[in-house]
Amino acid sequence: MFELLVLILVFMILAGVLAIEADDLVSAVVSMGAVGFGLSACFLLLRAPDVALVQIVVEVVILILLLRGTIGMGIETVKGHRDRAGMAGGVILVVLFLALALYVAVELPKLGEPGFVRFLDSPSWTYLKESLSLTGATNAVNAVLLDFRGYDTLGEVIVLFTAVLGSIALLRRKHRQEKKDE
Amino acid sequence: MNEGMSLIVRTIARWVVGFIFLYGIYTLVYGHLSPGGGFAGGVILACAYILILIAYGRRFAFKNLDWRIARSLDSIGGLLFLVLAFLGLLFLTNGGAYFFANFIQKLHPGKPFHLFNAGIIPLGNLAIGIKVLASIFVAVALLSALRLFDERGERSFESMEEEK
Numbered sequence: 001m002f003e004l005l006v007l008i009l010v011f012m013i014l015a016g017v018l019a020i021e022a023d024d025l026v027s028a029v030v031s032m033g034a035v036g037f038g039l040s041a042c043f044l045l046l047r048a049p050d051v052a053l054v055q056i057v058v059e060v061v062i063l064i065l066l067l068r069g070t071i072g073m074g075i076e077t078v079k080g081h082r083d084r085a086g087m088a089g090g091v092i093l094v095v096l097f098l099a100l101a102l103y104v105a106v107e108l109p110k111l112g113e114p115g116f117v118r119f120l121d122s123p124s125w126t127y128l129k130e131s132l133s134l135t136g137a138t139n140a141v142n143a144v145l146l147d148f149r150g151y152d153t154l155g156e157v158i159v160l161f162t163a164v165l166g167s168i169a170l171l172r173r174k175h176r177q178e179k180k181d182e
Numbered sequence: 183m184n185e186g187m188s189l190i191v192r193t194i195a196r197w198v199v200g201f202i203f204l205y206g207i208y209t210l211v212y213g214h215l216s217p218g219g220g221f222a223g224g225v226i227l228a229c230a231y232i233l234i235l236i237a238y239g240r241r242f243a244f245k246n247l248d249w250r251i252a253r254s255l256d257s258i259g260g261l262l263f264l265v266l267a268f269l270g271l272l273f274l275t276n277g278g279a280y281f282f283a284n285f286i287q288k289l290h291p292g293k294p295f296h297l298f299n300a301g302i303i304p305l306g307n308l309a310i311g312i313k314v315l316a317s318i319f320v321a322v323a324l325l326s327a328l329r330l331f332d333e334r335g336e337r338s339f340e341s342m343e344e345e346k
Contacts, residue, residue, distance in 0.1 A: 001196060009290075041292075044238060044304060049218065050217045053217055053222045054225070056221045057222055057225040057226055057229065058225060061225060061228065061318060064232060064236070064322070065321075065325060068325065069325070095277075099214070117299065118256055126303065127223065132282075132294060135287060135301065136299045136300040136301060136303075137214040137215075137299070137303045138215045138216075138295055139213065139215060139217065139218075139219070141217075141219070142213050142214045142215070142303055143309070144302070145219065146214075146219075146220075146303045146307065147284050147302075148301060150267060150306075151281075153306070153310065154263065154267060154282075156221075157259075157260050160313065160314065161256065161257070161260050161313070161317070163317070163321070164317040164320050164321060167321050168253065170318065171324045171325070171328055172324075
């Protein structure tokens with residue numbers, strides 16, 4: 001299982017590099033979709049079907065939107081020079097981050113081993129133990145989302161509502177026409 | 183996306199769209215029993231409508247779900263979720279009342295692994311599903327009507343009509 005995970009991660013990195021390097025916008029979008037689907041497969045291998053489902057579905061919608069945005073809009077290739085200094089800074093930051101991550105990784109629990117078991121009164125452990133008796137929901141993820149952490153879901157709903165409100169306000173025709181008349 | 187795609191795409195879309203819709207409803211309704219839930223189910227339902235929008239064009243898709251109705255559904259879903267949260271304050275009066283209290287489960291506990299169970303969680307899933315379906319459909323419909331360039335490749339702005 002671990003080897004397969006590494007294989008998928010390498011594939012995702014390659015697709016990500018291709019998405020940045022491709023001059024053609026459509027192939028960049030398609031390689032970005034490959035990254036998303038690889039991420040979904042990773043979640044599935046790490047036994048998180050809820051997250052994998054959401055990831056794959058959102059990826060499909062975003063892919064449709066981005067393809068529509070690239071093909072329909074008449075912008076299909078990218079031109080211009082690469083910013084050398086910015087790229088060097090990015091590489092240095094990535095190396096620094098990797099070094100720090102390796103430094104911390106020794107302390108982390110092994111892959112697939114829950115870390116919260118060490119603290120018996122931690123919230124995550126309580127959620128797992130008590131979710132069936134307290135909420136009656138068999139799917140612990142849903143119990144956390146809608147019962148223990150209902151506030152977070154409410155915030156998510158408000159964020160989506162605001163996003164749609166903004167897109168309606170920006171994209172309707174009436175607003176633009178009035179601006180043109182002024 | 184104004185007039186739809188070829189006959190092959192239309193035929194396949196007609197066969198597939200019902201199954202996508204059914205799967206979305208399953209993910210939505212059984213969210214508290216199996217992987218899934220409000221957000222995933224809502225996006226799958228929105229995907230069914232987006233497939234109709236792409237394959238058959240905007241006019242046919244708006245006969246199924248008008249974007250102004252979807253705009254209202256968006257608000258209705260969000261309000262339903264908020265009302266559900268406030269009902270917990272209203273019903274549990276003796277001590278344990280708080281925002282987002284699972285009042286149905288506390289008053290009438292259901293059997294585990296059954297559909298009618300877990301109190302407000304399936305209802306919340308339903309509200310979020312309606313909301314996510316409507317918001318994603320509205321966003322895609324608005325963007326599908328957007329055109330920044332006309333046929334000759336010159337800059338222009340074209341988008342959804344506010345009044346028909």
